[in-house]
Amino acid sequence: MPAQRADARRNYARILAVAEEEVAAHGADASLEQIARTAGVGSATVRRHFPTRRALLEAVSRQQIEALCARARELAGSGDSRGALLEWLGEVVAYSASARGLAAALARDGASPDSLYENSCSAALEEAGAPLLRRAVQDGAAAEDVTVADLITLVVGIVLATEHHPDPPAEADRLFRLTVAGLGPRS
Amino acid sequence: MPAQRADARRNYARILAVAEEEVAAHGADASLEQIARTAGVGSATVRRHFPTRRALLEAVSRQQIEALCARARELAGSGDSRGALLEWLGEVVAYSASARGLAAALARDGASPDSLYENSCSAALEEAGAPLLRRAVQDGAAAEDVTVADLITLVVGIVLATEHHPDPPAEADRLFRLTVAGLGPRS
DNA sequence: TGCTAAACGGCGGGGCCCTCCGTATCTTAC
DNA sequence: GTAAGATACGGAGGGCCCCGCCGTTTAGCA
Numbered sequence: 001m002p003a004q005r006a007d008a009r010r011n012y013a014r015i016l017a018v019a020e021e022e023v024a025a026h027g028a029d030a031s032l033e034q035i036a037r038t039a040g041v042g043s044a045t046v047r048r049h050f051p052t053r054r055a056l057l058e059a060v061s062r063q064q065i066e067a068l069c070a071r072a073r074e075l076a077g078s079g080d081s082r083g084a085l086l087e088w089l090g091e092v093v094a095y096s097a098s099a100r101g102l103a104a105a106l107a108r109d110g111a112s113p114d115s116l117y118e119n120s121c122s123a124a125l126e127e128a129g130a131p132l133l134r135r136a137v138q139d140g141a142a143a144e145d146v147t148v149a150d151l152i153t154l155v156v157g158i159v160l161a162t163e164h165h166p167d168p169p170a171e172a173d174r175l176f177r178l179t180v181a182g183l184g185p186r187s
Numbered sequence: 188m189p190a191q192r193a194d195a196r197r198n199y200a201r202i203l204a205v206a207e208e209e210v211a212a213h214g215a216d217a218s219l220e221q222i223a224r225t226a227g228v229g230s231a232t233v234r235r236h237f238p239t240r241r242a243l244l245e246a247v248s249r250q251q252i253e254a255l256c257a258r259a260r261e262l263a264g265s266g267d268s269r270g271a272l273l274e275w276l277g278e279v280v281a282y283s284a285s286a287r288g289l290a291a292a293l294a295r296d297g298a299s300p301d302s303l304y305e306n307s308c309s310a311a312l313e314e315a316g317a318p319l320l321r322r323a324v325q326d327g328a329a330a331e332d333v334t335v336a337d338l339i340t341l342v343v344g345i346v347l348a349t350e351h352h353p354d355p356p357a358e359a360d361r362l363f364r365l366t367v368a369g370l371g372p373r374s
Numbered sequence: 375t376g377c378t379a380a381a382c383g384g385c386g387g388g389g390c391c392c393t394c395c396g397t398a399t400c401t402t403a404c
Numbered sequence: 405g406t407a408a409g410a411t412a413c414g415g416a417g418g419g420c421c422c423c424g425c426c427g428t429t430t431a432g433c434a
Contacts, residue, residue, distance in 0.1 A: 182366075
């Protein structure tokens with residue numbers, strides 16, 4: 001006895017596939033109705049499988065998020081704690097800047113009453129990044145009151161602000177390096 | 188012979204006043220129709236005075252922007268070039284975080300064909316901030332390849348990313364300080 | 375006081391989001 | 405194999421919004 005009916009699973013997959021293309025093409029505010037139309041289902045079905053736009057964005061971004069989490073685990077064993085953290089953050093920037101909708105999925109949405117099980121995407125990333133940051137703090141390469149959430153928020157901010165540039169990934173990377181370096185040579 | 192008819196000016200003022208409240212209440216994507224209704228004019232009239240949402244946001248933010256420009260001129264004479272630049276940027280953060288819509292008005296919108304006379308808001312800010320940055324660069328307090336536009340973009344990113352937090356201004360300020368400090372004590 | 379041009383605003387088209395509810399389809403049990 | 409029940413579907417309608425058109429009003433000038 002499947003937890004879900006077979007046709008429901010099929011539709012879920014179809015919708016998700018179409019949504020990936022549509023979000024890639026039109027960004028985080030792609031039309032849900034358009035997705036439904038292309039997938040050949042009713043708009044209600046889309047809403048049934050993905051109650052909120054955010055839910056859909058998170059599902060679309062899932063693979064990328066998991067890849068980033070895996071990368072964090074890889075880097076956790078690296079010798080250079082600061083370098084590992086920066087490398088990982090840089091990849092988060094690169095992914096978010098090139099895969100449209102990812103940044104929006106990561107952005108916290110204060111509109112929710114209970115923020116417990118929500119933000120599954122950003123929660124996963126934060127958990128994966130925690131060891132990296134912890135090690136960097138221990139090595140004195142990062143301030144103690146910084147959280148992974150802070151870093152993710154900064155990254156998301158950079159990506160959001162560069163979203164409309166001619167070459168978002170390049171610009172995002174530039175600003176990220178600038179941020180890492182601090183305002184300038186002399187502090 | 189007025190460049191504009193008297194009633195047009197009146198309506199402009201009415202709409203702008205209503206828009207300020209509405210944007211303050213509902214953020215950058217306040218309903219233009221709601222503004223028209225509250226102002227007691229047709230929605231076409233709103234569009235006539237403010238062809239794009241961005242135009243309206245810029246008009247709404249004009250006073251704040253000018254205040255920030257004035258502040259930049261004040262700080263231009265300060266002895267501590269780095270301190271002056273940081274002080275100014277901090278105020279940009281504070282303004283943007285507390286006045287809803289300002290960040291959106293500042294955000295570059297790549298949708299425009301000719302970006303010449305556009306972004307009057309951010310253009311003004313950039314011009315006002317240029318001397319501050321120039322001095323900081325001369326004093327070696329900022330990297331040479333940094334532009335005011337970069338700094339504004341970073342600030343806007345921080346504000347956008349913290350927009351949905353419980354206390355946006357506080358969070359934005361935190362992240363700004365974190366950015367200025369660089370990732371950590373050891374670089 | 376007329377005339378002209380500027381400004382207004384109602385209206386309709388198109389789109390999107392959201393909800394409801396009758397219907398079709400899958401599962402399971404017999 | 406079939407009948408019953410649960411599950412999922414999707415069309416339709418309401419509400420809101422942005423946008424453009426165009427007949428009408430009104431301010432400003434002679």
